[in-house]
Structure formats: structure tokens, C-alpha cells
Amino acid sequence: MAWPTPFEGLGRRAISFSISQTAAGAPAVRNFDFLVLGSGIAGLSYALKVAKHGSVAVVTKAQAEEGCTQYAQGGVCAVLGKHDSVEAHVEDTMIAGDHLSSRRVVEVVCKEGPMRVMELVELGAQFTRKENGALHLTREGGHSHRRIVHAADVTGREIERALLAAAAAKGNITFFEHHAAVDLVHTEVNGQKVCMGADVLDQQAMRMIRFMAPVTMLATGGAGQVYPNTTNPSVATGDGMAMAYRAKATVANMEFVQFHPTAFCASAVTGKPSQGRTFLISEALRGEGGRLYNQSGHRFMEDYDSRLDLAPRDIVARAIQDQMLSRNDSHVLLDISYKPADEILAHFPNIAAQCKTFGIDITREPIPVAPAQHYMCGGVQTGLSGETNVAGLFACGEVSCTGLHGANRLASNSLLEGLVFAERAVLPSLAHAEGTLRDAGQAMTRASQCPEFTGLSAPRRLSVSNNEWVAAKRAELTAVMWSAAGIVRRRADMKEALQQLAGMHFDVQAMWQSYGTSTELVELRNLMAVGELILMSALQRQESRGGHLVLDHPGPGLKLPRTTRIGGSNLSASKPAPPQLVGNGVPLRSGSLGKKTGGGLIERARSREVALKSQKEDVE
Numbered sequence: 001m002a003w004p005t006p007f008e009g010l011g012r013r014a015i016s017f018s019i020s021q022t023a024a025g026a027p028a029v030r031n032f033d034f035l036v037l038g039s040g041i042a043g044l045s046y047a048l049k050v051a052k053h054g055s056v057a058v059v060t061k062a063q064a065e066e067g068c069t070q071y072a073q074g075g076v077c078a079v080l081g082k083h084d085s086v087e088a089h090v091e092d093t094m095i096a097g098d099h100l101s102s103r104r105v106v107e108v109v110c111k112e113g114p115m116r117v118m119e120l121v122e123l124g125a126q127f128t129r130k131e132n133g134a135l136h137l138t139r140e141g142g143h144s145h146r147r148i149v150h151a152a153d154v155t156g157r158e159i160e161r162a163l164l165a166a167a168a169a170k171g172n173i174t175f176f177e178h179h180a181a182v183d184l185v186h187t188e189v190n191g192q193k194v195c196m197g198a199d200v201l202d203q204q205a206m207r208m209i210r211f212m213a214p215v216t217m218l219a220t221g222g223a224g225q226v227y228p229n230t231t232n233p234s235v236a237t238g239d240g241m242a243m244a245y246r247a248k249a250t251v252a253n254m255e256f257v258q259f260h261p262t263a264f265c266a267s268a269v270t271g272k273p274s275q276g277r278t279f280l281i282s283e284a285l286r287g288e289g290g291r292l293y294n295q296s297g298h299r300f301m302e303d304y305d306s307r308l309d310l311a312p313r314d315i316v317a318r319a320i321q322d323q324m325l326s327r328n329d330s331h332v333l334l335d336i337s338y339k340p341a342d343e344i345l346a347h348f349p350n351i352a353a354q355c356k357t358f359g360i361d362i363t364r365e366p367i368p369v370a371p372a373q374h375y376m377c378g379g380v381q382t383g384l385s386g387e388t389n390v391a392g393l394f395a396c397g398e399v400s401c402t403g404l405h406g407a408n409r410l411a412s413n414s415l416l417e418g419l420v421f422a423e424r425a426v427l428p429s430l431a432h433a434e435g436t437l438r439d440a441g442q443a444m445t446r447a448s449q450c451p452e453f454t455g456l457s458a459p460r461r462l463s464v465s466n467n468e469w470v471a472a473k474r475a476e477l478t479a480v481m482w483s484a485a486g487i488v489r490r491r492a493d494m495k496e497a498l499q500q501l502a503g504m505h506f507d508v509q510a511m512w513q514s515y516g517t518s519t520e521l522v523e524l525r526n527l528m529a530v531g532e533l534i535l536m537s538a539l540q541r542q543e544s545r546g547g548h549l550v551l552d553h554p555g556p557g558l559k560l561p562r563t564t565r566i567g568g569s570n571l572s573a574s575k576p577a578p579p580q581l582v583g584n585g586v587p588l589r590s591g592s593l594g595k596k597t598g599g600g601l602i603e604r605a606r607s608r609e610v611a612l613k614s615q616k617e618d619v620e
């Protein structure tokens, strides 16, 4: 089959048209019925569905197609096979999640999944088919049956293409590319926290715009960039998790970071450390027979798990890490070359081509691989309709913690989660939008009275030296996270790391307050916040479970497994600044754009001490 070229039929002209209109002197406040932050599978699926009911703004940080979705290789799960069953998918998901997943949520997703995947087919997504025309189902680690719908090994690219083409054809959806949400606009109405939109940095025009909407869908994806080795693209800086946390949404299970066992180890070929996004060697390659060997040619998975190369990801990642550390090797080897070359090339054209650029022919030789951060199982806690504890704020996709993944995600369940929750959020969103007009209309009117983004909250590009400062802080942060909150953890290391991050976070906040708003500082502040959330959650959990292995408590706890939750605002440097008063004096928002606080050194030191003390109390 000839695969469509990436983003063929995307309707780019329609997208850029809406952007140039915005840039040409539009007001600093934009009103929509639905505000969608992020344009991956979650944001686009939701936008397409609510566009039938009102105007939709899709605000996205880079080009619309950039995000984890377009890099997904393996596929999306759906119980479509003759011998498969929803019950089997539920059990596989519960086992992978180390029994921390919510069975109710898992059942809903596994049951509704096939309908959502077939909607993608109707939308025009071209998945790989068998000769008889039926969808080809592949298998991945942790799955008891073949149930992965895929488009060769470029599934995410095909899904993103189909969704973007459909969205571009809808008159009701306006895209704002290169627009980064900085903070949510929120208030309290009758004692209930309410989200009314977001303050957004137009990165090209360098100006702030307040997007107002009764419903905001947070679909900003994951936070892989908080680690030095990640399969995630550069936009994955945890912005949604950090923004929601600052807006007092509950964040859950952040300690469960999934490390993919087999990312391409470029340094094995180039001799230089890998930089930026690490290319993923999909689990499907092991599903189709790929075998792991150490550098002495031993099939080491035999020593760790009876499921060998198809054991769940956390087990394989730890086994590889163990081999690398104990043998002082930089990588292990993944070999599928014993299979017929035409079969390999038909199923893995993208992986073969990527490896070829490093001089590796996967039909003849093994691939050097090592673990890398891959997925955040935790995030903004939602109910079964994607609703959060902040009215008007919904979350969907990797940014959310719906209860599906528990302590570890089953392969190919995340694209599915985005599809299922995008649909489930539609009706509650409509109900909320109507309710808002009744209950929070006045607050929304006040908030939309043109906000001033001047002084310290004004956008400003960073100088070369400030950019270097940001890069150095990011490198420091990611190194701390890899050593303290990586594949194997120790409590003492995590406590020390939390203190280090509190200091760094404070410096970042001070830098922002001196230099104004820029994408680099927005991302750095969010990465610091996410790092702290991961460490705080990890310190709350007094056991090892799923993706969280802590040597001080090597086994699962004796009590029933529970979800770790962090709510309210107990992060150090993101302690709320005095509420900003807008219009009739309604406190709107805390944090980034608030007035400068605590400028003096003594005050800085004092608030840092208080912050550290409160963190200590949180985690003991």
C-alpha cells in the first residue's frame, strides 16, 4: 500500500490563514465556546466532536502536528480479533498497571475502544490491512492477543494526518499554532474553583492573548523533557500538568514514569552522547519476534522473566538497566535479523530507514538499544468524563490521570485513552458550558475585560546569555531527575533531589520576574514543577509498584494499593503570588503573571526555607 505523505491533505492554508488574521491587530482577548490546549490525538479528537456545538480554538505550542502522537509507531489497541475479548484486554491492562488501575475505568476504555478506533477508520485513517481487506492486528508486550491496529510502524503519523485533515475542513475550528498556554485563567464562584480559559503567549508576535471559554480542554501531552533521555519531542515539557496544578487541580500518580526499554542508542554508533529526542524501537519489533541479547550474545531476559522479551515494559527496562550497570555496557542488542528481510521491511519500514541513517541494516544485524523515558502514567486527575476538580477544566490524553494505566501503561493503550476520553468529555462539556453562562457569566465578563500584560508579565525574548542560563538549568534538572527518579530509586536521593529542585525552581521564578515571559522560561518553570511533583509523589509511596521501584521498599505494600494525589499549592517557587485583581476585583489567577514578590535576598532565603519545610512535612 502507498502511504500518504506526511500531512497530505492537511489544509495548511486554512490553518495559517487563521493565524495571520490573529496576528493582524486582533484584540488581546479572544472568546470561544471551547478552548482546546494541544493538537495531538486527544485535543483534535475532542475538537472535532465539540465543533458541532460551537466555536473551537485549538491553541498549540508548535506546528499543529508536533507532539507525541505523530511519533507513535506500534499502534492503538482494540478488541477486534475473533479470539480476543474485552475481558482479556481488561485483565492485561490490570496486570500491566500492577493492579493500581481503576477496574471501572479499564472496563469502560476496553469496551468503548473498538468503536472509537472504527471512527478513526471512518475519518480516513489508513491502517495496515490483510490481503482479505480486514484490519491487520499486531501484538505487543503484555497483550495476551493480537489486538493492535496499526499503520505499518508510523501509526501516530497516520492518525495525526487524518485528524488534522478533518479538523482543517471544519469551519468551526480555528488553529493557533506557535501559541503556548502560560497559565489557566481561573477564579472561585460560590466556593467552587472555575476555569475560564488560558493566558497564551503568541510566540511569533511575542504578545499575550487571553483566551476565554466556558470549557477548557487540557490536552497538552506528557513531560518527557524532564529527563535527559526521552522518546518525547521537545514540546513535551509538562505544561498542562504544571498549569493545572497551579490552578489547584489535583495531580495524581506522578511517580509512575514509564521508561521504554528499547530506544535507539545513537552513542553506540556515533561515540557521542545522544541529544534531544531519542528514536524509539517499537515494542512491536519484539512482538514480531525481536530478541534481546547482551553484548556477549546471551539472551538475558531468560534470567529475569518467563515472558522473556515480551514481559511488561518496566521489567524489560530494569533488566536492561541491570545488564548495562553490572557489565558496564552502554547498551544491549535487539535482533530481528533472523526473520525474512521482506517481512521485516514490510512491517518496520520507518525503523529500518531510521537505523539505516546510522549505518545499521536491521535485516542483517542487531540494533543497539537502551532505556529512555517514554510516558507519564500520572497527570491531572479526572473522572470518567475527563472532568477535573476545577469546574470547566477537562483533561484528556497523556496530560491526564484517568485511572486507566495505574502503576504502568500497557503498550498501545494511550492513543486509545485519548480517543475514548475525548468522546466521553463531550456531553459533560456541553452541560458545563450552559451552567457557566448561568453561574459564572459575571466572572467571565470581568475576566475578559481586556487584561494588561505589561511590566513583568510582558513577553520578552531572552538574550543569548539568558538562553545559555536556561539551557544549563535544564541540563542540571534533567541530570538530577535521571539519577534520583530514574528506573531505580532511593528515598535519600529523592529527598536530596527535591531540595535541589526547590532551589533551582526559585531561581527560575526570580529570572522570570526580572526578564518577563518567554517560551524558554515558561517551559523551564513547568519542568521544574513537574520534577517536584514526580519526586513528591514518589516520596509519598512507601512501596515499589509498577514503574516505581524504590530500593528502600523493594516489594509492594501490604495495604490496598492507593493513588498518590497532590492538590492545592504546596510547590516551593510556585507558591501563589498575591492574587491579581482584574475588573471588579475578582481574584483571577496566581503565579506567573502576578506581581513581583520577595525581591530581597533575606526574603528569598526565608520563603525558600518555608517552602522546604512544607515539602518535608508533605513527604514524611
Ligand SMILES: Cc1cc2nc3c(=O)[nH]c(=O)nc-3n(C[C@H](O)[C@H](O)[C@H](O)COP(=O)(O)OP(=O)(O)OC[C@H]3O[C@@H](n4cnc5c(N)ncnc54)[C@H](O)[C@@H]3O)c2cc1C
Pocket: 037, 038, 039, 040, 041, 042, 043, 059, 060, 061, 062, 064, 065, 066, 067, 068, 069, 070, 071, 072, 073, 074, 075, 076, 077, 155, 156, 179, 180, 181, 182, 219, 220, 221, 222, 231, 232, 233, 235, 236, 237, 239, 240, 280, 374, 375, 396, 397, 398, 399, 411, 412, 413, 414, 415, 416, 418
Ligand atoms: C516515540 C513514541 C512512540 C509511541 N508509540 C505509541 C503507540 O504505539 N501506541 C500508543 O498508544 N501510544 C504510543 N505512544 C504514546 C502516545 O503517542 C502519547 O501518549 C499520545 O500520543 C499522547 O497524545 P496527546 O494528545 O495527549 O499528546 P501529544 O500528542 O503529545 O500532543 C500534545 C499537544 O500539546 C501541545 N502543547 C504542549 N504544551 C502546550 C502549551 N503550553 N500550550 C499549547 N499547546 C501545548 C503540543 O504542542 C501538542 O500539540 C508513543 C509515544 C512516543 C513518544
